[in-house]
Amino acid sequence: MQDQCLIFVYGTLRKQQNNHHLLTNTTCLAEQSWTNGQLFETNYGLPFLEASLEGRVYGELYLVNQAQLEKLDRLLERYKGHGQEIHYDRVKKTVQTDTGSHQAYVYMLPKKGNKPGLALIAGGDWRVHQLLKESVDFLYFAYGSCMDHERFEQSGHAHHFQKIKGCGILDGYHLRFTRRSVNGGGRADIVEEQGTVEGKVYEVNAKSLPYLCQREGVLAGYYRPALIDLTINGMTVENVLTFVVIKKEAEIAPPLDYLNEIFRGARGYLSESYLTQLKEQLKKSFNLNI
Numbered sequence: 001m002q003d004q005c006l007i008f009v010y011g012t013l014r015k016q017q018n019n020h021h022l023l024t025n026t027t028c029l030a031e032q033s034w035t036n037g038q039l040f041e042t043n044y045g046l047p048f049l050e051a052s053l054e055g056r057v058y059g060e061l062y063l064v065n066q067a068q069l070e071k072l073d074r075l076l077e078r079y080k081g082h083g084q085e086i087h088y089d090r091v092k093k094t095v096q097t098d099t100g101s102h103q104a105y106v107y108m109l110p111k112k113g114n115k116p117g118l119a120l121i122a123g124g125d126w127r128v129h130q131l132l133k134e135s136v137d138f139l140y141f142a143y144g145s146c147m148d149h150e151r152f153e154q155s156g157h158a159h160h161f162q163k164i165k166g167c168g169i170l171d172g173y174h175l176r177f178t179r180r181s182v183n184g185g186g187r188a189d190i191v192e193e194q195g196t197v198e199g200k201v202y203e204v205n206a207k208s209l210p211y212l213c214q215r216e217g218v219l220a221g222y223y224r225p226a227l228i229d230l231t232i233n234g235m236t237v238e239n240v241l242t243f244v245v246i247k248k249e250a251e252i253a254p255p256l257d258y259l260n261e262i263f264r265g266a267r268g269y270l271s272e273s274y275l276t277q278l279k280e281q282l283k284k285s286f287n288l289n290i
Contacts (some may be wrong), residue, residue, distance in 0.1 A: 005063075008033060023062055028060055031172075037049045088110065090106070138204065140242070141228060169230055171196050175195075177252055178251060
C-alpha cells in the first residue's frame with residue numbers, strides 16, 4: 001500500500017527494548033538486518049547511529065504505515081530525556097537482510113546540533129551490548145560444531161558448558177554452510193529464511209565468552225554475536241546468544257570431520273526428524289552421505 005514504508009530500528013525500538021511497544025501491530029520483515037555506519041551510546045544510555053562507510057550497525061526491519069511512522073517521529077525527532085533534548089534525523093538508507101537489500105528510513109545522529117558524550121559500541125549491536133553489560137549468566141544456542149562436547153574437552157573449556165537446558169528450536173531460519181574456512185570447506189550458519197533450526201542450548205556465564213568469541217573468529221570478522229528468541233521444551237525463551245556469519249557466501253560443502261562433530265554433539269538432544277532432514281539436505285546440496 002502507498003501509505004506503508006520500511007523502517008530500520010537499532011536501539012530502544014528493537015525487541016525486548018523499552019520503546020518496542022511503539023511497533024505493536026507492525027510487520028517485522030527481518031530480525032538480522034544491518035546498514036553501514038557506527039553505533040554510539042550516550043552518557044545517559046541512548047544509542048545513536050552515525051553515517052560512516054566503515055562498520056555495520058545491526059537491527060530489525062519493519063513495515064509500518066503512515067500513522068505509525070508519525071508516532072515514531074514524535075518520539076525520536078524531538079526526544080526529551082534526562083533533562084536534555086535530543087534530535088534524530090530520519091533519512092533513507094540501504095539496509096541489508098539475508099535475502100536482499102532494501103531502502104528504509106533510519107533515525108540517525110544529526111550532522112548538526114546537540115551531540116552528548118558518545119562512546120563507540122564496537123560490535124554495532126545494541127541488544128548484544130545491553131545483554132553483555134547487564135548479565136552475568138545467559139543462554140547460548142549452539143547449532144554447529146559447538147554442540148560437540150569432545151571439542152570443549154580438547155580445548156580445556158568443558159567446565160563452561162556443563163549446564164545443558166535442552167534442544168532449542170529456532171523458527172524462521174535455515175541451516176546453511178555460508179563461510180569458507182581457512183582450513184577448507186564450509187562452516188555452519190543460520191540464515192533468516194523459511195525453515196527451522198535445532199540446536200543445543202547451554203546456560204553459561206561471562207567467563208565463557210572469550211573462548212566462544214575466539215573460537216567463532218569474532219575479532220577476525222568471521223562470525224558476530226546475535227540475540228534470538230527460540231523455543232525450549234515448548235516455552236518461548238528470549239535473548240538467547242548465538243553467533244552468525246558476517247559475510248555470507250554461496251554455500252560451500254563442509255568437510256566430513258566437521259560434520260561428524262555436528263552429528264556427534266547433536267546425538268541425544270536434537271530430534272531424529274531434524275537430523276534426517278539435515279542428512280537429506282547434505283546429500284541434495286553436496287552429494288554427501290552421513
